[in-house]
Amino acid sequence: MTWRGRHIYLIGLPGAGKSSIGKELAALLQKSGYEFTDLDEEIVKSTGKTIADIFANEGEEKFREIETNKLLELSQKHFAQHPLVIATGGGTPLRAVNRSIMRGTGVVVWVDVTVRQAAKNVTSSLLAGETRPLLKSANAEELSEKIHKLLDERRHFYEQATMHFITRSPRGDERTPPELAQQLLQALEQMSRSIRLRPRFETFIAHSGMGDYPVAIGSGIAASELGASLRDMNIGRIVVIADENVSKLYAQKFFQRISAEYKGTLQISQIQLVPGEPSKDKDTLFDILDSFTQLGLSRKIDAIITLGGGVTSDIGGLAASLYKRGMPLIHVPTTLIGQADAAIGGKTAIDYSGQKNYLGTFYAPHLVLIDPIFLKSLPKRELNAGLSEIIKYGLIGSPELWTKVSKSVRRLLRGVDTGIEIIIRDAVQEKLKYVNADEFEKKNGVRELLNFGHTFAHGFEAATNYNQLLHGEAVALGMRAASWLSMELGMLDEDEWRQIEVVLGRLPIPVTPEFTADEIISAMNRDKKHQHDNHRLVLLESIGKAVVREKVDEKVIRKAIDFVVSVI
Numbered sequence: 001m002t003w004r005g006r007h008i009y010l011i012g013l014p015g016a017g018k019s020s021i022g023k024e025l026a027a028l029l030q031k032s033g034y035e036f037t038d039l040d041e042e043i044v045k046s047t048g049k050t051i052a053d054i055f056a057n058e059g060e061e062k063f064r065e066i067e068t069n070k071l072l073e074l075s076q077k078h079f080a081q082h083p084l085v086i087a088t089g090g091g092t093p094l095r096a097v098n099r100s101i102m103r104g105t106g107v108v109v110w111v112d113v114t115v116r117q118a119a120k121n122v123t124s125s126l127l128a129g130e131t132r133p134l135l136k137s138a139n140a141e142e143l144s145e146k147i148h149k150l151l152d153e154r155r156h157f158y159e160q161a162t163m164h165f166i167t168r169s170p171r172g173d174e175r176t177p178p179e180l181a182q183q184l185l186q187a188l189e190q191m192s193r194s195i196r197l198r199p200r201f202e203t204f205i206a207h208s209g210m211g212d213y214p215v216a217i218g219s220g221i222a223a224s225e226l227g228a229s230l231r232d233m234n235i236g237r238i239v240v241i242a243d244e245n246v247s248k249l250y251a252q253k254f255f256q257r258i259s260a261e262y263k264g265t266l267q268i269s270q271i272q273l274v275p276g277e278p279s280k281d282k283d284t285l286f287d288i289l290d291s292f293t294q295l296g297l298s299r300k301i302d303a304i305i306t307l308g309g310g311v312t313s314d315i316g317g318l319a320a321s322l323y324k325r326g327m328p329l330i331h332v333p334t335t336l337i338g339q340a341d342a343a344i345g346g347k348t349a350i351d352y353s354g355q356k357n358y359l360g361t362f363y364a365p366h367l368v369l370i371d372p373i374f375l376k377s378l379p380k381r382e383l384n385a386g387l388s389e390i391i392k393y394g395l396i397g398s399p400e401l402w403t404k405v406s407k408s409v410r411r412l413l414r415g416v417d418t419g420i421e422i423i424i425r426d427a428v429q430e431k432l433k434y435v436n437a438d439e440f441e442k443k444n445g446v447r448e449l450l451n452f453g454h455t456f457a458h459g460f461e462a463a464t465n466y467n468q469l470l471h472g473e474a475v476a477l478g479m480r481a482a483s484w485l486s487m488e489l490g491m492l493d494e495d496e497w498r499q500i501e502v503v504l505g506r507l508p509i510p511v512t513p514e515f516t517a518d519e520i521i522s523a524m525n526r527d528k529k530h531q532h533d534n535h536r537l538v539l540l541e542s543i544g545k546a547v548v549r550e551k552v553d554e555k556v557i558r559k560a561i562d563f564v565v566s567v568i
């Protein structure tokens, strides 16, 4: 395994020589297919504006957003086998999302120059007509001062690079870009095996009013990326919340690997939950909060990690959001439902007063790490149940995902294979569309569409005391009820309903739950998603197009439940 084929990101101060070294390095690596790209130049090309104009007219925050989008676009070329040497902007590594994108798709090299050298290079570039919005200075002394300040602010982020490349020679001689590129190439060849073997991953961006956060997906990334991210976040202690099953399977090995990657002393405490939905209750929530209090957690140096399925991320996320008004939080989901759905989007909850997800918050994590390797130990029934949430994304908004999943559902039901990673990636992108457009579910018919099938599902779960059907199984039945209802109301073509019924009918329901339409209706009427006076439901107009309907006739709802009862 080699580093070749991965992007090479050059990071460092303005004036470090990233572009001149990068061009030379790409030329040396031409035979391996490398090309050179300058991130700032790409931004100028695609926006038609200079960096200085963007800073002046739209502000730094907007520039950083544009920069992240461009970085993401360039990084994805990696997956199309076009490796790049990318000279980044001096401030690119400031955003966690950018650091994650770079770590996942390439080798990050900190091109480290002296402040004096950086100032000299910046001065030459300013004289050549370049504009550098953060380095507008009256004289050389002021310029050096500004560069010093930048270095102080950014050093911690530069230090997270895979490789620290010091450009000055031990004797202080200046070296030319071709010489430096040659040396960098040698250093890359000598990089240790453990660095070269680092798993690759893709990063997506979840937008949040509380701060955008990366959602990283890749096989084998969980421990290494978690260790690196904790170091990156300056976290010294973590509390890992996991249920007993997950803890038994993974805790020890996982903790050893995080610590190894963290490269320092990381304190790890663990809170174990009893597996299953009943743990999403107020007693468990307060037990967790008591443990936080006994540990004396601080928002500055401690972080909460949820390692597990949707139950763990829901209650762990809620506890993290409540304690001291919000602790740093990272989700490492280990079930298909967790990876494709629950860990993304910031909803946290416990069940209360007989009602599902009745108490909760919106609370954005700092990071979500999706590692499909965990799914290998997931019981088949859990895996099958998880497919329903993925099918849901296809039905409500993506005919492409629907086609993909419906074609592969039989194969997916046979067990985990490499194809699952691609399906999870598609599902995550779908979920992010809704979450990014309507984080707090305030816009009618945007994030709300994700509730397709769920009002029925919550009714099925409540009527069976949350102990017969898995959540995903209830969702599959709920979607069958909602699809039937859509067809019955003349909204959905009968032929499409049949196609849906065939696919959803393949998801096994290994129990025969006992319930009546009355029980389901009364449980639905209690459900907060249902708004009981109104009978507001998410229904389908076609495969890939969901809509919200109000005042759905209760008699037809009852008939839809009868239909489900007749097919299980």
Ligand SMILES: NC(=O)c1ccc[n+]([C@@H]2O[C@H](COP(=O)([O-])OP(=O)(O)OC[C@H]3O[C@@H](n4cnc5c(N)ncnc54)[C@H](O)[C@@H]3O)[C@@H](O)[C@H]2O)c1
Pocket: 243, 244, 245, 246, 249, 275, 276, 277, 280, 308, 309, 310, 311, 312, 314, 334, 335, 336, 337, 338, 341, 342, 343, 344, 345, 346, 347, 348, 357, 374, 375, 376, 377, 378, 379, 382, 471, 472
């Ligand atoms: N917040 C959200 O946006 C959101 C979205 C969807 C679902 N949810 C919630 O998620 C919950 C359902 O999630 P779930 O299905 O992941 O349930 P879960 O967390 O109970 O996990 C299911 C079972 O799998 C076991 N398990 C987990 N990972 C494993 C692994 N890698 N190997 C072996 N066993 C493993 C667990 O111990 C548990 O017994 C529900 O409470 C639902 O309301 C929340």
